[in-house]
Amino acid sequence: VLLQESGPGLVRPSETLSLNCTVSGGSLRTYYWSWVRQSPEKGLEWIGSIYSDGSTIYSPSLKSRVTLSIDSSKNHFSLRLNSVTASDTAVYFCARNAGSGSYYFDSWGRGSRVTVSS
Amino acid sequence: EIVLTQSPATLSLSPGERATLSCRASESISSYLVWYQQKPGQAPRLLIYDTSNRAAGIPARFSGSGSGTDYTLTISSLEPEDSAVYYCQQRNNWSFGPGTKVDIK
Numbered sequence: 766v767l768l769q770e771s772g773p774g775l776v777r778p779s780e781t782l783s784l785n786c787t788v789s790g791g792s793l794r795t796y797y798w799s800w801v802r803q804s805p806e807k808g809l810e811w812i813g814s815i816y817s818d819g820s821t822i823y824s825p826s827l828k829s830r831v832t833l834s835i836d837s838s839k840n841h842f843s844l845r846l847n848s849v850t851a852s853d854t855a856v857y858f859c860a861r862n863a864g865s866g867s868y869y870f871d872s873w874g875r876g877s878r879v880t881v882s883s
Numbered sequence: 884e885i886v887l888t889q890s891p892a893t894l895s896l897s898p899g900e901r902a903t904l905s906c907r908a909s910e911s912i913s914s915y916l917v918w919y920q921q922k923p924g925q926a927p928r929l930l931i932y933d934t935s936n937r938a939a940g941i942p943a944r945f946s947g948s949g950s951g952t953d954y955t956l957t958i959s960s961l962e963p964e965d966s967a968v969y970y971c972q973q974r975n976n977w978s979f980g981p982g983t984k985v986d987i988k
Contacts, residue, residue, distance in 0.1 A: 809927070809970060809979035824977070858926055868974040869917040871938065873926035 766791035768859050770877035775817050776853075782846040784877055793817045793837045797862035800833070800844045804855035814862060815842055826852030837862060849881045885909050887971055887980035895986040902958040904983045906971035918956045920948055920967045921982075927970060931956065933977035934965045963987050 772784035786798070800812040813823040815833040823831050827846070835842040844852060857877050860870035886909040896902055906916065914934040919927035929938040933945035934954060944959045958965055966987045971980040 788924055808981050809972075809976040811979070818976045856965075863929070863932065863936065867932075868977050869929060869972060870927070873928075876926055 766861060766872050768861065768872060768874035770857060770859050770874045772877055772879070774878055775879060776849055776879060778850055778881055779848055782844070782849050782853060782857075782879055782881070784844045784857055784859070784879070785841050786843070786874060787839075787841045788861075789840065793835060793840055793842065796864075797867070798835065798842045799860045799862055799868050801858045801860055801870070801873075802855040803858065803876070803880075806850075806852070807855070810855075812844065812846075851881050853879070854881045855879060858864075885912060885969060885973055885975040885978065887973060889969075889971060889980040889983045891983060892981075893984045893986065895988055896961055897988045898961050898963055902956075902959050902961055902965070902985055904956040904958075904969055904985070906949075906954045906956070906980050908952045908954075908973055912973045912975060916947075916949065916954045917963055917972050918945075919970045919972065920965075921970065922967045930969075958985075961985075961987055 767789045768786045776782045794817045797814045797816050799814040803809050815821045815835050830847050832845040859874045861872040863871040890905045918931040921927040924947050935947045946957045948955050968982045968984045970982045
C-alpha cells in the first residue's frame with residue numbers, strides 16, 4: 766500500500782491546516798489510518814487516527830483542534846487542525862495502523878512539510 | 884501520561900559491531916513497545932512490534948527484548964545502511980521516545 770500526503774506547505778497563524786492522504790494499492794476498509802507529525806522541538810507526535818467506519822481517536826493534547834475525516838469511495842482521509850501557531854510547524858505524515866486495533870504504523874507516506882508563518 | 888526515554892542519544896560504532904539501544908518507560912507498558920528506523924528525509928520504518936517481533940522484511944540482525952519498563956533494540960552486526968535514528972513507541976498514549984542516532988564510522 767502507498768500513501769501520499771497533499772496540501773499547502775504554508776499556513777498563516779490562527780488559520781486551519783488541511784492535509785489529505787491518498788491511499789493506493791489497497792483499501793481503506795478494516796484499518797485505522799493515522800496522522801503523525803515531526804518537528805525538531807517535539808520529535809514524533811501522534812495526532813489522531815480514524816477507522817474505515819469513521820470512528821476516531823485523538824491525541825488528548827490536540828483533540829480540541831483536530832478533525833479527521835475519511836472517504837472510502839475516494840480512498841483518502843484528511844486532517845484539519847485549526848487555530849494553528851508556529852508550534853504546529855512540522856512534517857506531517859499519514860500512516861496506516863498495522864491492524865484494526867494496532868497502536869503502531871506499518872506503512873507511511875513520505876511526509877508533507879507545513880510551515881506556519883505570516 | 885507515560886514518557887519514554889532513550890539512551891544513548893548517539894551511538895558511534897564500526898561496521899560489524901553490536902549496537903544496543905535502550906528505551907525506558909516511566910511506568911510499565913506490558914511489552915507493548917515498537918521500534919522504528921528513520922533515515923534522513925524518509926518516513927519512519929517499522930522494525931519491531933510488541934517488543935520482539937520483527938516486521939515483514941526486516942533482517943534477522945535486528946532483535947528486540949525487554950519487559951515492564953525497560954526495552955532494548957539490538958543490532959547484532961552493524962551494516963553501513965543501519966546508520967539512522969531509531970525511535971521507540973508505546974501503546975498507552977501512542978507516544979514516541981526522543982530517538983537514538985546510530986552513526987557508522
